[in-house]
Amino acid sequence: MKPTSHDFKSNAAHALEDEPLRRALSGIKHGFVANRARARENLPEFEQLRDEAKAIKEHTLAHLDLYLEAYEEKVVSSGGHVHWAATADDAQAAILDICRKAGARTVTKGKSMVGEEIAINDHLEQNGITPVETDLGEYLIQLRKEPPSHIIAPAIHLTREQVEEDFRRTHTGLPKDRVLDEPDQLVAEARSILREKFLSADVGITGANLLIAETGTSVIVTNEGNGDLTQCLPRIHIVIASIEKTVPTLEDAMTILRVLARSATGQEFSTYTTFSTGPKRPDDPDGPEEYHVVLLDNGRTEMLGGEFHDMLRCIRCGACMNHCPVYGAVGGHAYGWVYPGPMGAVLTPSLIGIDEAGHLPNASTFCGRCEAVCPMRIPLPKMMRHWREREYEKGNTPPRYKLGLKLWAYAARRPKLYRALTGLAMPVLARLGKRKGRFSSLPLAGGWTRHRDLPSPQGKTFQQLWRERKGRP
Amino acid sequence: MSKSNTATGAPKVGLFVTCLVDLMRPSVGFAAVKLLQDAGCEVEVPAAQTCCGQPAHNSGDKADTRAIARATIEAFERFDYVVAPSGSCAGMLKRHYPEIFADDSELGPRAAAFAEKVYELVSFLVDVRGLDKVDSAFDRKVTYHDSCAGLRELGIKEQPRQLLASVDGLELSEMDEAEICCGFGGTFCIKYPDVSNAIVEKKTANIAGSGADCLLAGDMGCLMNMAGKLSREGRTIEVRHVAEVLAGMTDGPAIASGGDDTA
Numbered sequence: 001m002k003p004t005s006h007d008f009k010s011n012a013a014h015a016l017e018d019e020p021l022r023r024a025l026s027g028i029k030h031g032f033v034a035n036r037a038r039a040r041e042n043l044p045e046f047e048q049l050r051d052e053a054k055a056i057k058e059h060t061l062a063h064l065d066l067y068l069e070a071y072e073e074k075v076v077s078s079g080g081h082v083h084w085a086a087t088a089d090d091a092q093a094a095i096l097d098i099c100r101k102a103g104a105r106t107v108t109k110g111k112s113m114v115g116e117e118i119a120i121n122d123h124l125e126q127n128g129i130t131p132v133e134t135d136l137g138e139y140l141i142q143l144r145k146e147p148p149s150h151i152i153a154p155a156i157h158l159t160r161e162q163v164e165e166d167f168r169r170t171h172t173g174l175p176k177d178r179v180l181d182e183p184d185q186l187v188a189e190a191r192s193i194l195r196e197k198f199l200s201a202d203v204g205i206t207g208a209n210l211l212i213a214e215t216g217t218s219v220i221v222t223n224e225g226n227g228d229l230t231q232c233l234p235r236i237h238i239v240i241a242s243i244e245k246t247v248p249t250l251e252d253a254m255t256i257l258r259v260l261a262r263s264a265t266g267q268e269f270s271t272y273t274t275f276s277t278g279p280k281r282p283d284d285p286d287g288p289e290e291y292h293v294v295l296l297d298n299g300r301t302e303m304l305g306g307e308f309h310d311m312l313r314c315i316r317c318g319a320c321m322n323h324c325p326v327y328g329a330v331g332g333h334a335y336g337w338v339y340p341g342p343m344g345a346v347l348t349p350s351l352i353g354i355d356e357a358g359h360l361p362n363a364s365t366f367c368g369r370c371e372a373v374c375p376m377r378i379p380l381p382k383m384m385r386h387w388r389e390r391e392y393e394k395g396n397t398p399p400r401y402k403l404g405l406k407l408w409a410y411a412a413r414r415p416k417l418y419r420a421l422t423g424l425a426m427p428v429l430a431r432l433g434k435r436k437g438r439f440s441s442l443p444l445a446g447g448w449t450r451h452r453d454l455p456s457p458q459g460k461t462f463q464q465l466w467r468e469r470k471g472r473p
Numbered sequence: 474m475s476k477s478n479t480a481t482g483a484p485k486v487g488l489f490v491t492c493l494v495d496l497m498r499p500s501v502g503f504a505a506v507k508l509l510q511d512a513g514c515e516v517e518v519p520a521a522q523t524c525c526g527q528p529a530h531n532s533g534d535k536a537d538t539r540a541i542a543r544a545t546i547e548a549f550e551r552f553d554y555v556v557a558p559s560g561s562c563a564g565m566l567k568r569h570y571p572e573i574f575a576d577d578s579e580l581g582p583r584a585a586a587f588a589e590k591v592y593e594l595v596s597f598l599v600d601v602r603g604l605d606k607v608d609s610a611f612d613r614k615v616t617y618h619d620s621c622a623g624l625r626e627l628g629i630k631e632q633p634r635q636l637l638a639s640v641d642g643l644e645l646s647e648m649d650e651a652e653i654c655c656g657f658g659g660t661f662c663i664k665y666p667d668v669s670n671a672i673v674e675k676k677t678a679n680i681a682g683s684g685a686d687c688l689l690a691g692d693m694g695c696l697m698n699m700a701g702k703l704s705r706e707g708r709t710i711e712v713r714h715v716a717e718v719l720a721g722m723t724d725g726p727a728i729a730s731g732g733d734d735t736a
Contacts, residue, residue, distance in 0.1 A: 365658025388533030452701035
């Protein structure tokens with residue numbers, strides 16, 4: 001996916017004028033947000049569980065090399081294959097190679113953000129293999145040739161009406177009089193199309209929410225069951241996962257799953273939690289003949305031990321974006337790459353560079369709600385600030401903004417000068433704005449007054465008045 | 474939480490006025506002084522203060538942040554307490570200064586000791602001074618916006634509501650989503666005005682939906698943003714800092730309202 005993160009401002013401006021998008025986004029409040037709050041209420045030990053989950057990931061990251069080796073060993077001993085991919089290109093190549101060797105023409109896919117990160121669909125298509133998304137949301141955006149706008153609800157930007165329209169446009173066998181008014185009817189319609197695809201696919205690709213070192217198991221959570229069909233029906237199952245998904249034990253995986261579903265959708269547990277360990281064994285009734293794991297680094301080892309280390313704890317629940325006022329206003333596409341919202345604002349610059357993604361860590365009010373709801377207690381605002389520091393050090397800060405900042409800082413570092421300047425300026429401004437008590441426009445304040453009035457100052461500064469009145473209120 | 478030096482005399486409080494109160498609305502500073510004095514504190518206002526440094530800190534300008542933070546610590550560390558009529562600025566002093574100097578063997582411990590003394594005004598009155606009521610009257614239906622830093626960095630939620638409940642004639646009508654950001658975000662509202670506007674639009678709709686005729690909050694940045702939007706939308710909801718109401722100093726014009734310019 002070609003990033004458009006550098007266009008965040010115009011992306012956002014378009015999003016703000018997109019009426020259906022705003023309607024679609026308004027549903028997050030009564031859906032994900034309300035449900036998470038309820039799930040948290042219903043589990044007294046939720047906060048403790050967050051600490052435990054965080055500790056598990058911290059421990060794993062501190063010994064990631066050992067756990068990855070242990071994981072690989074178990075995958076191999078259960079009859080599977082592990083492919084190490086340092087970059088997105090390596091991962092694409094590994095997957096294409098497996099598909100070619102299998103003579104695959106159609107590949108079904110479960111939802112995978114790493115799949116988006118390495119743009120696997122485009123790569124397969126360019127090489128004559130048809131990828132079919134089987135997650136309903138992913139299927140919808142594949143029809144529309146759009147990227148996901150949310151990491152767990154890829155089509156959250158769409159309204160029901162838009163989905164109906166897309167089905168009527170693309171499902172040529174769909175009778176005109178078929179009623180598609182309810183979400184259930186839309187799901188049934190998608191199922192009827194996807195059922196055929198599941199059966200004809202040669203390869204199934206899924207992501208992984210967790211990789212368990214103890215057992216060599218990959219875990220996915222879904223609510224539609226499409227993941228199970230994707231990985232059980234085709235002859236070959238490929239798991240694509242980034243290295244930080246590893247946890248030491250099955251017990252650890254359970255702890256993380258308990259916070260994951262609650263944080264993501266407010267469910268106690270996802271409808272389907274599927275554990276895959278190797279290919280079909282002789283006595284298994286079903287399962288793939290081949291089981292491959294493509295382990296993606298793509299910049300993550302660079303993050304280990306550095307300023308963005310904590311980001312590697314992320315379990316992709318989406319709570320940060322569900323609770324983000326900026327995401328809620330502009331949606332996920334405005335962020336211009338795979339990962340939107342606060343987690344994307346931290347992760348995206350690590351993966352595609354701060355020069356491309358510089359807007360993302362800046363486009364935050366630092367309201368702190370993301371960190372407050374993050375099940376892994378990732379200090380997202382702090383890390384966005386670290387990106388701003390890097391930008392500032394690189395000289396990427398816009399010149400006019402930097403000049404303003406420097407002038408202000410020069411005065412703010414010199415209290416006497418500051419008092420003199422503000423003592424002169426404020427009474428003047430106050431006189432100008434006295435009648436209305438506000439300005440509807442003011443030179444150099446266009447960013448503010450475009451949308452709102454600027455309250456005028458009362459008159460003299462507090463410091464002036466305090467000295468004049470000698471400390472009497 | 475109350476420190477015991479009340480037994481030996483009034484605690485010395487350094488008022489960190491905050492730049493926006495200093496420049497835009499000195500009446501809030503005087504309201505803070507009155508509240509602190511009424512709560513038995515001796516209040517001083519060091520001249521050597523400007524701003525907490527957040528504009529630099531949140532723009533990634535480490536050198537200026539450190540210089541401003543250092544000067545603030547030096548100006549205020551002699552006090553028993555440092556109190557600011559803002560959750561955002563108090564949060565900067567209390568939560569961020571120690572982080573900024575975490576790798577500094579000299580300023581690190583000083584910043585940590587300084588941070589211990591820092592409080593936002595209303596939470597200081599309730600949590601440290603044990604205040605449970607104020608002597609003031611305000612015959613209005615008000616709604617209260619929880620500013621982000623105060624709420625999430627300092628845990629300010631019940632304290633202002635507790636004191637507001639004791640104000641004669643005041644009725645509190647909670648708005649929907651009181652805990653959601655107003656879209657101000659310091660320099661954010663200048664860097665991303667359109668996004669900021671979309672956020673504050675939701676906020677003003679919630680404010681209006683509460684049926685209140687007066688909006689209160691504890692942070693001038695948020696208040697100026699919301700007041701500016703309410704007035705642009707032609708809404709007649711009056712906007713004030715919570716300290717003005719608690720101190721009974723509500724005679725002057727509200728934020729973004731015309732009239733007399735004396736403090």
